[in-house]
Amino acid sequence: MAMEYSEKVMEHFAHPHNVGVIEDADAVGEVGNAKCGDIMRMYLKIENDVIVDVKFQTFGCASAIATSSIATDMIKGKPVSEALALTNQAVVEALDGLPAVKVHCSVLAEQAVKAALADYYRKQGREVDFCDCDTCEGGCCGHE
Amino acid sequence: MFVYADNAATTAMSPVAIQTMERALESMYGNPSSLHQKGREANLAMIDARRAMAERLGAEERELYFTGCGTEADNWAIRSAARLGAEKGKRHLITTAIEHHAVLHTMAALEREGYEVTYLPVSPEGLVTAEQVAAAIREDTCLVSVMYANNEIGTIMPIPAIGKVCRERGVLFHTDAVQAAAHLPINVVEQDIDMLSLSGHKFHGPKGTGALYCRKGIRLAPFIEGGAQERGKRAGTEALPAILAMSAAFCEACDHMEENMARVTALRDKLIEGLRTIPKCRLNGHPTQRLPGNVSFCFEGIEGESLLLRLDMAGICASSGSACTSGSLDPSHVLLALGLPHEIAHGSLRLSLCEYNTEEEVDYMLQQVPQVVATLREMSPVWYKMTH
Numbered sequence: 001m002a003m004e005y006s007e008k009v010m011e012h013f014a015h016p017h018n019v020g021v022i023e024d025a026d027a028v029g030e031v032g033n034a035k036c037g038d039i040m041r042m043y044l045k046i047e048n049d050v051i052v053d054v055k056f057q058t059f060g061c062a063s064a065i066a067t068s069s070i071a072t073d074m075i076k077g078k079p080v081s082e083a084l085a086l087t088n089q090a091v092v093e094a095l096d097g098l099p100a101v102k103v104h105c106s107v108l109a110e111q112a113v114k115a116a117l118a119d120y121y122r123k124q125g126r127e128v129d130f131c132d133c134d135t136c137e138g139g140c141c142g143h144e
Numbered sequence: 145m146f147v148y149a150d151n152a153a154t155t156a157m158s159p160v161a162i163q164t165m166e167r168a169l170e171s172m173y174g175n176p177s178s179l180h181q182k183g184r185e186a187n188l189a190m191i192d193a194r195r196a197m198a199e200r201l202g203a204e205e206r207e208l209y210f211t212g213c214g215t216e217a218d219n220w221a222i223r224s225a226a227r228l229g230a231e232k233g234k235r236h237l238i239t240t241a242i243e244h245h246a247v248l249h250t251m252a253a254l255e256r257e258g259y260e261v262t263y264l265p266v267s268p269e270g271l272v273t274a275e276q277v278a279a280a281i282r283e284d285t286c287l288v289s290v291m292y293a294n295n296e297i298g299t300i301m302p303i304p305a306i307g308k309v310c311r312e313r314g315v316l317f318h319t320d321a322v323q324a325a326a327h328l329p330i331n332v333v334e335q336d337i338d339m340l341s342l343s344g345h346k347f348h349g350p351k352g353t354g355a356l357y358c359r360k361g362i363r364l365a366p367f368i369e370g371g372a373q374e375r376g377k378r379a380g381t382e383a384l385p386a387i388l389a390m391s392a393a394f395c396e397a398c399d400h401m402e403e404n405m406a407r408v409t410a411l412r413d414k415l416i417e418g419l420r421t422i423p424k425c426r427l428n429g430h431p432t433q434r435l436p437g438n439v440s441f442c443f444e445g446i447e448g449e450s451l452l453l454r455l456d457m458a459g460i461c462a463s464s465g466s467a468c469t470s471g472s473l474d475p476s477h478v479l480l481a482l483g484l485p486h487e488i489a490h491g492s493l494r495l496s497l498c499e500y501n502t503e504e505e506v507d508y509m510l511q512q513v514p515q516v517v518a519t520l521r522e523m524s525p526v527w528y529k530m531t532h
């Protein structure tokens with residue numbers, strides 16, 4: 001069965017924003033695993049609790065790439081507290097919707113952001129109360 | 145440039161098939177069961193179509209039954225053999241791990257009904273041997289079903305050797321020849337084939353057509369109850385225009401088989417040799433015992449759906465066995481049966497060619513595929529770790 005992706009998804013898939021690596025990142029988060037077919041890795045540069053730069057690397061389908069791209073757009077330049085409030089629903093809406101079987105990609109994007117922020121918090125000696133570490137350890141994120 | 149390289153999924157209809165269908169739609173509207181002239185005209189055309197196909201398979205006209213698709217032919221053959229077996233208390237069937245779902249899901253349904261099924265494992269190249277089949281046959285085996293050639297990886301099974309074993313042991317032998325019919329030389333008598341399934345849309349015929357060859361003397365169970373069509377086994381007024389077009393396409397392909405095989409094999413080998421130069425790739429299937437049009441690769445560090453959609457953006461129609469393209473969580477059962485780990489199976493690409501493809505198209509694919517693979521690898525954390 002052919003799946004319908006929105007134009008927005010295809011646009012981000014064809015020309016993803018913020019692809020790459022930040023060598024001197026302040027925080028890195030990775031979720032998913034290759035066995036399930038999707039891995040997202042996010043790199044953050046943070047100054048005074050503001051995300052001044054973000055890059056991602058994603059192994060996965062078109063929607064995994066598109067959700068990574070838009071999620072990085074949505075947190076770039078934002079204070080950490082705002083980035084923490086990012087939800088997968090917001091990612092889906094920003095992409096004008098995702099096919100039902102692809103919603104897990106948006107969950108993965110949210111988790112990737114949280115995993116990177118958890119890394120930042122830990123490095124700062126702050127308590128992490130927002131990240132379910134099962135997923136950071138590479139469980140089949142969002143796959144029901 | 146636009147390149148259709150998904151001929152294993154389905155083919156474009158041939159001009160001859162289209163013309164045949166158009167003519168039949170216009171004027172051959174009689175019901176083949178009617179006694180008047182329009183009925184007789186339709187019936188004669190259908191007889192000719194059936195005979196022409198049967199001849200090219202080495203079969204007799206009355207041994208060929210038209211169906212609505214290849215899937216139906218598979219279901220019908222397996223269900224009939226299972227029923228015949230049950231009458232004699234034989235409730236064991238043998239098949240392979242890499243069959244099409246048309247076969248695998250029919251087998252699974254039989255298992256739920258109390259039958260036992262042996263799924264033969266395949267070699268890393270996708271082969272089963274006649275020895276494996278011989279060793280798996282039991283007193284209560286009622287059917288061996290082994291596909292002629294695999295749709296994903298193109299491997300051609302040793303059908304004559306398997307047919308011989310089955311004949312010697314007195315076990316019915318069915319082959320799903322949907323990917324092979326009209327592409328490879330088939331003779332059901334010489335190859336000891338008892339039942340064979342084929343599908344019209346895989347050889348430039350129309351969709352919604354298929355046929356089941358069933359050797360005379362083997363009692364097919366009625367598949368659809370009703371009128372006397374298809375020797376009373378599959379009732380329902382025949383889709384004559386589609387049947388005539390399938391037959392026309394089949395004959396055309398069979399009558400040009402040698403030249404088509406040579407041409408398509410040359411394109412295939414050029415494509416394979418070119419793609420092989422991409423680092424960390426793997427050719428799936430057998431290097432030489434493979435369908436003329438099949439090219440199947442896995443590229444490490446990337447995922448098949450992305451690859452497919454990026455190629456689509458470049459005008460290339462291909463397919464993949466990744467989980468995301470199958471709509472399930474697991475990559476294709478065929479790639480997993482070869483022993484490939486999930487992470488590699490996710491990065492599969494199938495390009496399937498036919499005689500309508502050109503060398504320019506192959507050159508274009510050889511330029512585009514490596515580029516797309518490289519672009520996706522550039523954004524892949526898996527590739528990054530492999531290379532840093």
Ligand SMILES: Cc1ncc(COP(=O)(O)O)c(C=O)c1O
Binds near residue numbers: 214345353
């Ligand atoms: C090997 C094999 N068997 C069976 C089928 C089913 O054929 P059809 O699409 O005519 O039902 C296909 C194609 O989809 C196939 O490749």
